[in-house]
Amino acid sequence: MPGFLAPLFMLGALAAAVPIVLHLLKREPEARVRFAAVKLLQLAPVEQSARRRLREWLLLALRVGAIVLLSLAFARPFFSRTVEAEPAGVVVVALDTSFSLSAPGRFERAQELARSAIRQAPPDALVAVVRFADDAEVATVPTPDRATALATIDAARVGFGATRYRPALLAAVGLITERGEGDGAIVMVTDAQQVGWASDDGVMVPGTVRLELEDVGPLVPNLAVTDVRLAGGRAIATVRNFAPAAREARVRLLVDDAMAGEGAVSLGPNQSGSVALPLGEGGSRAEVRVEDPDGLQADNARFSVLDGQSATPILVVTASGDLGREALFVQQALLAAGSSGSAYEVEGVSAEALSGWLVTRLHDYAAVALLSTQGLDRRGRELIREYAMRGGRLLVVAGPGVDGDVVTGALGRGIEVAMPAEAASDPRGERRALMPVDVRHPVFRTLGAAAGTLGLATFRRVASVGAAECDLLARFTTGEAALVECAADGGRTLVFASDLNQAWNDFPRHGIFVPFLHEVVNYLSEGRRRASEYRVAEVPTGIAPGPGFVTLPPARAEASPRVVAVNVDPEESEPARLTAEAFLAAVTRTAPAPPDGAPAGGRPVPPGQQAWRYLLWLMLGVLVVESVLGRRTA
């Protein structure tokens, strides 16, 4: 069925009257000249009047035709196919299963909207169902069977994830475009939370795909535990009232599933408040709950691990592996809880035993402190070297247990460590202090003003550390390098040019020793510390994505399983929502994939609306013929 997208342009065809009028008004456009040598002129290519008249009429027809074709092209003709013949594509229903729909009746409402979308799909369209929260899952691949899709929706359950639109749209677009036609529709059944769009989300949906938002409605009034901090033997819970009216929140603390405390806080509309509850002695798991039977259920509780099961493992290499005798100060400093409340799990090993290890085993530790090279054979040196080169985090303490040549050979990369000569004449040696070179470095930055107390420690003997390609972080007041950092391939190696066990200095007896060592190890183990808490979307593979306590299998054979807490994403409780227009505006519509051989780019033009291009080409062709013919007639 032909039609026009811009039929008013057909009025332009009236301009075809112009050449007709000109033709009628000036039927004999050529000049008339009385000439003597007409006989000679007849030898030239002249034309007879009859033929010329025919040519003039042809010219007129071409000119009129060009104008009419131009008008037709601007009127954008199209030839629509019959409804029966046009494939309707795929209708994908994306069902939000995030916990923001966990309030009573909310998810049922979402299911009903999804079922309605399936039923309203064109009869010849395929239907598909995608469930989404943090991630998207294709629950029903495109099928003509509505019953299957409806059953999938009936079987869907609300989860504990947070809303993320991007994976849902990507999955839906993939289902539509994998069939090659690019036609279809995506029906997003969701409560349209604003948090569903991350700032860097960019989703492109083909222009031929219809995108609809089926809004489940605004979130219900809700109380949520958004944070729990453990400090000073107390659990400090933050509770927020996502409601337009003030509410009193009753908060309970359970330690190892036993009631440990209870409190209440009055919260104004959309206000947050904190409740501090004593943890008591012992216990490893804390759970904070707020009573909110009518709101979202998943954010009513928050879980925390109390003991050190999730402490970051640090390996300390000494001559015998006996840390109590050879690395007492280092061990005790690391076992002490830091300012962040975290502690380290310190494990000792002899240098000789280390030679039998594989490098993968070293990577089970967040960092390795090398305090002795006694007994470290060639294989052990190669192990250290490989570890350092392949992303390992290594602290070399160039104290009395370390052989400079062994360390130099093990580290490579131009790092040279030379141990001091025996000072027989002056057993106390030259006295010097530690001095940071760049206080902005992470090792010193968090120490703040306390970094100045580093100078109180007295260093009698120091090793000589030379590393042209490494950064100098601290030096001694006598000019020697004190702390050097060498980074390579994601790994970090710090070389401390003295002892940490009070043999060459009195550093461990100063208060700054523990914070300094914590920051050094913190810096080394950055990105490798064991988490004691996960969000639902971040749980390791194989763990059910739900809030609560989960026991993780041990990373090493000799290690013990550890318990971590899994909590929901508190952002999902945010009630801010998008309008349908704002939601659709966040999606970038793209041109459909061009057919084979067709140029890419440009505004998508539905099939059957390309006629204007052919008309323009035809008009150009007519103009070319008119130009050639007109030149012969001019």
Add this chain to the structure above:
Amino acid sequence: MAASVHGRQFLDPAVVARLSTLELKARTVVEGFLSGLHRSPFKGFSVEFAEYRQYMPGDDLATIDWKVFARSDRHYVKKFEEETNLDCHILLDVSGSMAYGSGAMTKHEYASCLAASLGYLMNRQRDAVGLAAFADRIVTMQAASARPGHLRALLVALDRLKPALETDVARPLHQLADSLSKRGMVVLISDLLDDPERVIRGLKHFQFRGADVIVFHVLDPYELTFPFERATRFEDLETSEEVVAVPALAREAYLKAIKGLIERYRRELGSVGIDYQQLSTEQPLEMALLAYLSTRARAF
């Protein structure tokens, strides 16, 4: 306005065209022309004896009077005064095609002026001059005469001629050639837009009759260059036949045809000793007079 040819200053035909009468035009052209010939080689066509003069080195040996040498054993050369002993017939084409003109003068006006100038010059040199105007037949004819009043009659006849009829150069030429009673000179002034073969045959007829022939082929500049730009309906001045031509497309073939016609006349007439001079109506008339005098010099 004057034009310069070979160092001589000639009158522009546009200036001549503005003169009132044909006689005035002829006199202006000829007198101006002759005033520039005081050192020309054309002096002394007459054979009337004037005086003897002793031979001087450099004198033409042909002028030595050998009879006097026989009698006196001295070399004397003869000096002559101009004297008429030549019948000159001017044949003027007055066919319709001669009415064409793109500039100040039509071909007919130019040809008439040329005929008048030649008649004036001939009369001044005491040659007998006659006139025959023709198109497809002889329109008017005046017998050659050197009488003083004859020139006026010739000019009046020229003034009355109007181009109108179709061209048929050959037939009148044959008629005129048959009517020649004595040896003389024939000057044909025409645009020669006719069958060249028949025209040349007619001119050869004059040669056969012992006449010296000079042909002035008069064409308009537009006929020589065909400078038209836009499509034009060309109407034949004689037959009223019409053709429509796009000059850009027809120009090359037309110019080839007109140049071929000119070249053919030049080649074939030259090969039989007929002087041929192609003239454009924008060329000074004196060019034709020079050609005439040159031909006359060879004749005597």
